[in-house]
Ligand SMILES: *[C@@H]1O[C@H](CO)[C@@H](O)[C@H](O)[C@H]1NC(C)=O
Ligand SMILES: *[C@@H]1O[C@H](CO)[C@@H](O)[C@H](O)[C@H]1NC(C)=O
Ligand SMILES: *[C@@H]1O[C@H](CO)[C@@H](O)[C@H](O)[C@H]1NC(C)=O
Ligand SMILES: *[C@@H]1O[C@H](CO)[C@@H](O)[C@H](O)[C@H]1NC(C)=O
Ligand SMILES: *[C@@H]1O[C@H](CO)[C@@H](O)[C@H](O)[C@H]1NC(C)=O
Ligand SMILES: *[C@@H]1O[C@H](CO)[C@@H](O)[C@H](O)[C@H]1NC(C)=O
Ligand SMILES: *[C@@H]1O[C@H](CO)[C@@H](O)[C@H](O)[C@H]1NC(C)=O
Ligand SMILES: *[C@@H]1O[C@H](CO)[C@@H](O)[C@H](O)[C@H]1NC(C)=O
Ligand SMILES: *[C@@H]1O[C@H](CO)[C@@H](O)[C@H](O)[C@H]1NC(C)=O
Ligand SMILES: *[C@@H]1O[C@H](CO)[C@@H](O)[C@H](O)[C@H]1NC(C)=O
Ligand SMILES: *[C@@H]1O[C@H](CO)[C@@H](O)[C@H](O)[C@H]1NC(C)=O
């Protein structure tokens with residue numbers, strides 16, 4: 001097992017005696033570890049809501065096994081494909097500094113791992129601590145191939161908040177009574193919207209509000225008067241979720257593996273791809289008691305959605321108290337209305353970086369490259385002789401600056417690295433809409449999108465500002481946009497059309513939250529900034545999988561810098577081929 005030295009932290013250098021006590025007698029304290037995992041992708045018959053569905057799982061678990069490591073550790077995950085489907089895994093939110101070959105989106109950074117093949121993802125966790133998630137990144141396989149990434153502080157460091165008594169991952173998912181792959185295949189064929197899920201889940205369990213699910217309820221056993229760290233992960237395919245625990249408030253301390261200024265709230269909102277650490281203080285007066293936790297969607301689109309509620313149980317006491325058989329509705333925590341956009345906007349504004357000496361917010365103060373990108377739905381023509389079930393007989397599509405991104409049949413990163421862009425991709429995605437319109441007003445009468453593999457090139461270390469403008473074409477809707485390979489700072493957001501003359505004056509360049517997934521408010525815009533300090537090809541897409549499937553996706557090429565440690569190394573030998 002390989003190990004390597006960690007650079008000494010400068011604050012420790014002032015304490016040579018302490019450092020020697022720690023590192024001279026317990027050598028592992030001074031070393032980052034290499035963590036080895038094997039992920040076997042297999043079929044498994046899983047039964048929920050009295051429906052047995054053959055799905056893909058990792059190591060026969062749903063959700064899959066957690067990756068646990070400390071900041072600074074190297075992680076090696078050998079993924080072995082035992083199924084007929086092509087598979088890739090993405091380590092969502094991991095910076096992948098100069099390890100773009102390990103990022104995982106199919107046909108972006110790698111060709112898929114085919115039947116019988118294996119690929120070892122190899123990366124280091126740098127400058128991040130908290131919770132992230134891993135998930136399949138091809139078609140809709142992430143419905144059942146996902147799990148937590150738990151990044152603990154370095155061995156000699158502690159949390160910048162009260163040490164929790166215990167920690168527990170809380171993974172939200174979506175369950176379909178049929179194979180999720182058949183759902184998206186059918187939707188892409190007909191051009192209509194996909195069928196919605198049959199249940200939401202907490203750690204794989206729908207909970208007792210659903211038919212035939214009374215035994216499939218997640219239970220968290222707690223002791224009175226203690227602090228618990230809950231690692232919340234929204235791994236649902238297509239739905240933003242509110243979460244709350246009856247009679248308890250939560251303290252948010254971390255978002256997307258970046259610490260935030262702690263704040264209390266009864267309800268948390270998580271978009272798909274977002275993660276958050278929250279502290280739960282249990283009541284010292286409760287000994288024998290049960291409380292419900294619940295999650296259900298925040299929904300703004302015009303389409304149908306799964307309007308159901310998943311519950312779990314917070315359980316005080318050693319013996320099992322029977323769950324009340326009646327009056328359950330009154331015990332479920334109050335959640336905001338399905339469409340409570342005000343709550344979501346206010347919640348999002350409470351998230352602020354710690355921005356202190358130890359965890360500074362390195363917000364770009366000036367900008368080299370500005371992008372104004374519209375995100376939203378549109379339509380594509382129905383192929384000849386077909387009948388389509390999208391709007392007015394068209395097919396649903398989605399786009400960025402009216403370009404619906406077509407995935408190539410080989411991986412973009414390989415094409416870029418080997419200088420074979422021709423016929424694979426172009427670098428012509430417009431930096432602003434070619435035909436400006438009132439993005440949140442009456443939509444234009446032509447809703448057709450164009451279709452190409454159009455990328456944007458960024459010089460190494462450029463300071464980048466992106467304004468994502470939601471459109472109201474086919475209805476305004478919030479879109480959680482996820483950027484691979486970077487965290488960005490969310491410097492502003494608002495409703496209506498972004499005003500380049502007025503809105504930047506209100507940008508927060510001091511302590512904005514640092515994330516990898518940002519919600520574009522429904523009928524509004526969000527602005528973020530980042531330094532393009534990571535060479536490679538980086539996907540950016542809506543994390544509602546249905547919108548990604550319809551083309552709400554793009555990729556950035558970040559060029560190498562001049563120094564050797566600013567260049568993307570060559571691909572590993574076992575990188576899959578197309
Ligand atoms: C799943 O169930 C089907 C039908 O009973 C069976 O044929 C198949 O072998 C099972 N698959 C697995 C992986 O257990
Ligand atoms: C992982 O990557 C590091 C850095 O490139 C390299 O030194 C190491 O050999 C790799 N490990 C494996 C098992 O490929
Ligand atoms: C739940 O478990 C009990 C005890 O094992 C069993 O009797 C009951 O049928 C189960 N209920 C469901 C809905 O599976
Ligand atoms: C616990 O009970 C005491 C006495 O009734 C009360 O003063 C206190 O507020 C309670 N604590 C909490 C956290 O509810
Ligand atoms: C909790 O409930 C169990 C079982 O009903 C009982 O034996 C125990 O005495 C109760 N404890 C308290 C502190 O009420
Ligand atoms: C969602 O379900 C709740 C009841 O659980 C109902 O009150 C509400 O009207 C539903 N909303 C929509 C948009 O279907
Ligand atoms: C939310 O939905 C309710 C009930 O359908 C509706 O009356 C209300 O206008 C909606 N609010 C917003 C902000 O869309
Ligand atoms: C569909 O057609 C109707 C009538 O021609 C029109 O009013 C509507 O805007 C069209 N919708 C879309 C999405 O094109
Ligand atoms: C874009 O083009 C590809 C390849 O021709 C096709 O499969 C896809 O359906 C098109 N998408 C849209 C939104 O037109
Ligand atoms: C866009 O349209 C909306 C709704 O009609 C209107 O309220 C708003 O003022 C318009 N915005 C601009 C910038 O024209
Ligand atoms: C489409 O919109 C343009 C500009 O608003 C308008 O001139 C034209 O008449 C519209 N066409 C239809 C078919 O509504």
Ligand SMILES: *[C@@H]1O[C@H](CO)[C@@H](O)[C@H](O)[C@H]1NC(C)=O
Nearest residue numbers: 084085086111112114409578
């Ligand atoms: C798997 O990926 C390869 C390479 O892109 C492709 O040729 C093949 O058709 C795919 N197989 C399946 C089952 O999707």
Ligand SMILES: [Cu+2]
Nearest residue numbers: 479542544547
């Ligand atoms: Cu979207």
